Structure formats: structure tokens, C-alpha cells
Amino acid sequence: MTISIDHYRLIKKELTEKHVTLVAVSKIQSFEKIKALNGLGERNFGENYVQELVQKQELLKHLNLNWHFIGHLQTNKVKYIAPFIHLIQSVDSLKLVKEINKEGRKISRIIPCLLQVYIAKEETKYGLDEAELNEIMQIYSSGELPNVSINGLMGMASFSNNKKIIRAEFLDLKRMYSQFSEFQILSMGMSGDYKLAIKCGSNMVRIGSSIFGARK
Ligand SMILES: *Cc1c(COP(=O)(O)O)cnc(C)c1O
Numbered sequence: 001m002t003i004s005i006d007h008y009r010l011i012k013k014e015l016t017e018k019h020v021t022l023v024a025v026s027k028i029q030s031f032e033k034i035k036a037l038n039g040l041g042e043r044n045f046g047e048n049y050v051q052e053l054v055q056k057q058e059l060l061k062h063l064n065l066n067w068h069f070i071g072h073l074q075t076n077k078v079k080y081i082a083p084f085i086h087l088i089q090s091v092d093s094l095k096l097v098k099e100i101n102k103e104g105r106k107i108s109r110i111i112p113c114l115l116q117v118y119i120a121k122e123e124t125k126y127g128l129d130e131a132e133l134n135e136i137m138q139i140y141s142s143g144e145l146p147n148v149s150i151n152g153l154m155g156m157a158s159f160s161n162n163k164k165i166i167r168a169e170f171l172d173l174k175r176m177y178s179q180f181s182e183f184q185i186l187s188m189g190m191s192g193d194y195k196l197a198i199k200c201g202s203n204m205v206r207i208g209s210s211i212f213g214a215r216k
Pocket of ligand 1: 025027048070071156189190191192207208
């Protein structure tokens with residue numbers, strides 16, 4: 001299996017025209033595919049698993065890629081990615097953001113983060129509710145977390161074919177995003193729903209299978 005170069009070029013062109021940043025989601029995909037995509041000019045890659053990310057980062061260090069963490073992050077694993085991570089998109093608890101701050105302080109780094117907000121109807125998805133989001137932002141605004149930079153929000157819509165439901169969820173996230181004037185990144189949209197996400201205000205999409213082919 002190879003990457004879908006035509007798909008990548010088409011998606012990239014569409015996103016560039018709309019000023020939307022692409023994160024190529026490379027979880028479970030090989031080093032070779034990442035290298036091939038980087039050869040076409042891609043620099044932003046998203047990963048869900050710490051061990052896999054650390055291995056890939058180590059092996060591909062010379063390429064200077066921007067690694068995004070988009071999976072559920074356990075507090076005891078923050079230290080492994082803190083030195084190099086470009087953006088932790090999946091901050092889903094106060095405990096986690098405090099740990100990222102602590103690890104950032106140890107290495108004198110301000111670690112860029114997004115808060116992951118729970119917008120789907122499904123029980124299985126991680127994320128903050130609106131009250132927790134507001135609580136973290138209040139603590140952050142008081143200057144208590146100087147070694148993190150909270151740059152925006154990330155969310156995943158329900159796994160559904162019903163566009164009305166997905167649209168309502170994206171618009172809800174956009175509403176929360178708009179309440180914080182300091183935010184710059186609204187990360188929503190994946191292979192199946194990124195066009196709708198952009199219509200609802202997304203400026204960063206995370207696309208895996210459309211570019212890399214289906215994951216095994
Ligand atoms: C896997 C994953 C994606 C990419 O999904 P595709 O449907 O393959 O585009 C995007 N965001 C998150 C959080 C993911 O875990």
C-alpha cells in the first residue's frame with residue numbers, strides 16, 4: 001500500500017485556498033509513508049500513541065516534522081513527548097494540563113496545547129464538558145499554568161451519517177471557541193466530515209485514511 005498522492009494534492013489545495021491547516025494523521029502508518037508524504041512537502045503529522053510517536057520522532061528527527069498528539073494522553077507519559085511535541089491537541093482534564101505544565105517547567109518549555117471538548121453523543125469519547133473547559137480557562141487566565149500555551153479547542157463529532165447532528169456538534173464547538181478571543185486554533189474535521197467542519201468554522205483538520213489509505 002502506498003499513500004494516495006492525488007488525494008493528498010487535492011485535499012492540500014482545497015485546504016490552502018481556505019486557509020485551513022492540515023494535520024496528516026499517521027497513526028499505525030509506516031515510516032516510509034510518512035517520509036513519502038514529507039517528500040511532497042507535508043510537515044504536520046498527528047499521532048495517538050506515545051510509544052509509537054516517540055519511536056517515529058526518534059527515527060525521523062532529521063526531517064524536523066511538527067508532531068501533533070491527538071490521542072488520549074496519560075499523565076505518566078507526558079514526560080516522553082514534552083521535549084519535542086509541537087501541539088498537544090487532546091488535553092482532556094485539569095490533571096493533565098497541570099502535568100504538562102510541570103513537565104514544561106522542568107525543561108524550560110512552554111508547551112502548546114488545545115483543550116479537547118466533548119461534543120459527540122457517544123459515551124466513549126474523551127473530552128471536557130463546557131464547565132470543565134471554563135474552569136481550566138479560569139485557572140489558566142490567572143497565570144497558574146505558565147509553561148503551557150492554550151491556543152484553542154479540538155473536538156470530534158459523533159460517528160454518524162446524520163449531517164444535521166454532526167453540524168450541530170461542530171457549531172457548538174465553534175460557539176465555545178468564539179468565547180475566548182485569545183484562541184487561534186479550532187481543530188475539527190476528519191476524513192469523513194472535514195468539509196462540513198470547515199463550513200462550521202474549523203481552521204485545522206486531522207485527516208488520516210483519505211491520505212494514507214485505511215488503517216489495518
Ligand atoms: C484517527 C484520528 C483522526 C483521523 O481519522 P480519519 O478518519 O482516518 O481521517 C482524526 N482525529 C483523531 C483524534 C483521530 O484519532
